[in-house]
Amino acid sequence: MTVAADNGGASRRDDDARHAAEKLLHPVLSAHWDEPDSYSLDAYRRHEGYAAVPKALAMDPDDLIAYVKEAGLRGRGGAGFPTGMKWQFIPQGDGKPHYLVVNADESEPGTCKDIPLLFANPHALIEGIIIACHAIRSAHAFIYLRGEVVPVLRRLHEAVREAYAAGFLGKDALGPGKDLELTVHAGAGAYICGEETALLDSLEGRRGQPRLRPPFPAVAGLYACPTVVNNVESIASVPALVLHGKDWFRSMGSEKSPGFTLYSLSGHVARPGQYEGPLGLTLRQLLEMSGGMRPGHRLKFWTPGGSSTPMLTDEHLDVPLDYEGVGEAGSMLGTKALQCFDETTCVVRAVTRWTEFYAHESCGKCTPCREGTYWLVQLLRDIDAGKAHAADLEKIADIADNINGKSFCALGDGAAAPIASSLKFFREEYEAHLCGRGCPFDPAKSTAWADKPNSAHLEVNA
Amino acid sequence: MSGQPTEAVDIGIPQMPAPDYPAEVRERLERDAREIIGRYPDSRSALLPLLHLVQAEEGYVTATGQRFCAEMLDLSTAEVNGVATFYTMYRRKPSGDYQVGVCTNTLCAVMGGDAIHERLRDHLGVGDGETTPDGKVTLEHVECNAACDFAPVVMVNWEFFDNQTPESACALVDDLRAGRQVAPTRGAPLCTFQETARILAGFPDERRDAVDASGSAGPASLAGLRLAKGETPPGPGVVSPRSAAADEEGE
Numbered sequence: 001m002t003v004a005a006d007n008g009g010a011s012r013r014d015d016d017a018r019h020a021a022e023k024l025l026h027p028v029l030s031a032h033w034d035e036p037d038s039y040s041l042d043a044y045r046r047h048e049g050y051a052a053v054p055k056a057l058a059m060d061p062d063d064l065i066a067y068v069k070e071a072g073l074r075g076r077g078g079a080g081f082p083t084g085m086k087w088q089f090i091p092q093g094d095g096k097p098h099y100l101v102v103n104a105d106e107s108e109p110g111t112c113k114d115i116p117l118l119f120a121n122p123h124a125l126i127e128g129i130i131i132a133c134h135a136i137r138s139a140h141a142f143i144y145l146r147g148e149v150v151p152v153l154r155r156l157h158e159a160v161r162e163a164y165a166a167g168f169l170g171k172d173a174l175g176p177g178k179d180l181e182l183t184v185h186a187g188a189g190a191y192i193c194g195e196e197t198a199l200l201d202s203l204e205g206r207r208g209q210p211r212l213r214p215p216f217p218a219v220a221g222l223y224a225c226p227t228v229v230n231n232v233e234s235i236a237s238v239p240a241l242v243l244h245g246k247d248w249f250r251s252m253g254s255e256k257s258p259g260f261t262l263y264s265l266s267g268h269v270a271r272p273g274q275y276e277g278p279l280g281l282t283l284r285q286l287l288e289m290s291g292g293m294r295p296g297h298r299l300k301f302w303t304p305g306g307s308s309t310p311m312l313t314d315e316h317l318d319v320p321l322d323y324e325g326v327g328e329a330g331s332m333l334g335t336k337a338l339q340c341f342d343e344t345t346c347v348v349r350a351v352t353r354w355t356e357f358y359a360h361e362s363c364g365k366c367t368p369c370r371e372g373t374y375w376l377v378q379l380l381r382d383i384d385a386g387k388a389h390a391a392d393l394e395k396i397a398d399i400a401d402n403i404n405g406k407s408f409c410a411l412g413d414g415a416a417a418p419i420a421s422s423l424k425f426f427r428e429e430y431e432a433h434l435c436g437r438g439c440p441f442d443p444a445k446s447t448a449w450a451d452k453p454n455s456a457h458l459e460v461n462a
Numbered sequence: 463m464s465g466q467p468t469e470a471v472d473i474g475i476p477q478m479p480a481p482d483y484p485a486e487v488r489e490r491l492e493r494d495a496r497e498i499i500g501r502y503p504d505s506r507s508a509l510l511p512l513l514h515l516v517q518a519e520e521g522y523v524t525a526t527g528q529r530f531c532a533e534m535l536d537l538s539t540a541e542v543n544g545v546a547t548f549y550t551m552y553r554r555k556p557s558g559d560y561q562v563g564v565c566t567n568t569l570c571a572v573m574g575g576d577a578i579h580e581r582l583r584d585h586l587g588v589g590d591g592e593t594t595p596d597g598k599v600t601l602e603h604v605e606c607n608a609a610c611d612f613a614p615v616v617m618v619n620w621e622f623f624d625n626q627t628p629e630s631a632c633a634l635v636d637d638l639r640a641g642r643q644v645a646p647t648r649g650a651p652l653c654t655f656q657e658t659a660r661i662l663a664g665f666p667d668e669r670r671d672a673v674d675a676s677g678s679a680g681p682a683s684l685a686g687l688r689l690a691k692g693e694t695p696p697g698p699g700v701v702s703p704r705s706a707a708a709d710e711e712g713e
Contacts, residue, residue, distance in 0.1 A: 033687055112610045151649035354567075
């Protein structure tokens with residue numbers, strides 16, 4: 001049994017877990033989300049909002065870039081590239097306009113951190129944009145928000161209006177004679193636009209397809225001008241870093257992965273949600289403090305950072321969730337989208353559905369991804385339906401291998417990741433589907449309401 | 463058959479050039495379009511917002527709407543069509559006032575999204591991508607919408623309806639079809655698909671209190687914060703997953 005609520009050790013365990021949560025978590029960006037008007041300028045200013053702007057503007061831009069670099073902030077959108085270094089690549093004195101483009105196209109399956117952040121605290125992003133634009137000497141920034149999140153768009157519109165009205169944006173925002181414009185741009189439904197060069201093509205009013213690199217966006221990005229593309233959480237983390245200092249920032253996380261971050265717990269867990277703390281926490285720590293898996297069930301597989309990061313199992317509960325730790329475990333930190341699935345979940349069904357997603361979202365530009373994801377879907381559907389044979393497992397492994405590293409952009413690598421990793425850990429489960437046997441799992445047992453009373457009448461035929 | 467008018471055979475190619483908007487509509491849309499174009503250093507960047515704008519006008523992206531975008535941005539209609547057909551949010555045929563999108567990406571599907579989608583198909587008597595005969599509801603499956611901690615999720619006109627069940631989703635579409643006011647768990651009271659498209663074009667929601675509706679953050683968004691502040695007990699007392707597995711399997 002996994003439920004311990006009725007035994008004598010429960011209250012002590014509760015106390016331990018509460019103590020652990022208070023010690024391990026460290027809300028920064030999420031610190032005032034529980035205030036009823038947390039998204040407003042007033043609320044943000046009550047919590048040191050925009051206090052980092054004068055400090056940053058007083059610094060020479062090059063010094064500011066060096067400072068962010070020394071602090072060790074790394075990109076929170078998946079790849080973990082040092083943010084300061086990205087800024088440093090922007091050529092200076094080139095006479096061209098420079099642009100900052102914030103990637104708010106959060107669409108990676110499982111990833112759900114930037115959307116709640118922008119809903120509850122959009123001004124943290126705007127303050128970060130002001131500081132970043134000072135650093136890279138940009139007078140025009142863009143927020144590329146995926147279109148399918150109108151509540152967030154509404155709050156961004158209002159936050160930008162407030163920031164203009166308060167003089168943080170617009171004329172002389174970055175000092176005398178230094179204006180800053182900020183444009184909120186809603187996308188129109190395309191996962192590929194989260195890839196930074198596809199995003200730039202989309203922002204230029206084209207089909208969102210990735211560009212050949214080099215030239216990199218730092219040299220020829222938006223309108224062929226030097227451009228920094230950063231994730232929402234990366235930029236939103238800058239104000240706190242500047243205000244409290246790099247030593248404070250480095251007091252969290254590890255030498256190579258310093259700072260705080262948002263972990264998103266989802267799936268068959270007792271308490272899904274956002275958990276902000278230092279990099280390097282483990283899934284075990286996060287589950288223990290939050291109540292573990294749903295009562296009576298155990299962890300089967302999970303993603304550390306969205307479906308594009310190779311899946312892990314309960315063997316990996318103690319892997320530090322930082323760039324190095326997850327990399328050593330054979331996956332990637334990605335977006336810290338911790339999707340947890342319990343033993344009721346069919347891994348073949350999960351991987352098939354992810355693969356259908358990649359096939360749908362493949363932009364069609366390169367052959368390995370366009371054709372490979374299409375054929376993977378056909379084969380996986382056959383496997384799931386019991387119509388496949390052992391040789392088909394070799395075939396999906398082979399196709400995945402021919403997509404991985406051989407596609408134009410990382411979408412192809414992402415498509416291969418769930419297949420290769422699930423075959424590594426759950427090959428027997430694939431084999432159990434073959435030769436007419438079909439899926440041995442009951443999807444009704446995986447639903448959120450499966451263990452609730454009076455759910456017997458709910459039928460699922462997935 | 464000389465002298466007889468030849469009957470046109472419809473092979474699905476739209477009539478070219480597409481008809482223009484009526485003058486007063488065109489004038490109004492041009493004003494909006496110029497405002498949008500003014501936000502960008504290069505006019506072509508306005509194409510995605512302009513496509514949202516023409517969708518707000520007619521409920522889907524018509525040939526007339528594409529012609530308008532092309533003329534405003536000095537593009538060919540083929541270039542506009544190439545972009546309009548790339549993105550899933552642009553509709554290519556008339557649809558309902560309320561787009562009900564059930565997330566069936568893996569996590570939501572497993573948590574119940576597949577069951578919800580199936581129940582709604584039965585309940586509404588329509589297939590995926592189809593509209594109810596009263597023109598109210600278009601049912602669709604959607605991809606991950608960045609709300610996995612609220613799974614299973616249903617989006618109506620791109621507002622969040624979190625933690626849904628087949629029963630709650632059926633009640634939701636019944637309310638929509640009956641014209642009852644519906645409020646999402648996160649977002650503002652619903653407006654129509656066309657009104658939503660105008661917000662997407664970059665024109666802020668003008669309804670009072672729309673920004674404030676539904677509070678600062680959903681409950682799941684606050685889970686970690688409440689734990690860190692010691693405001694909530696740490697869950698229903700479940701032992702760690704590894705020892706649970708060991709207990710069960712006798713390892």
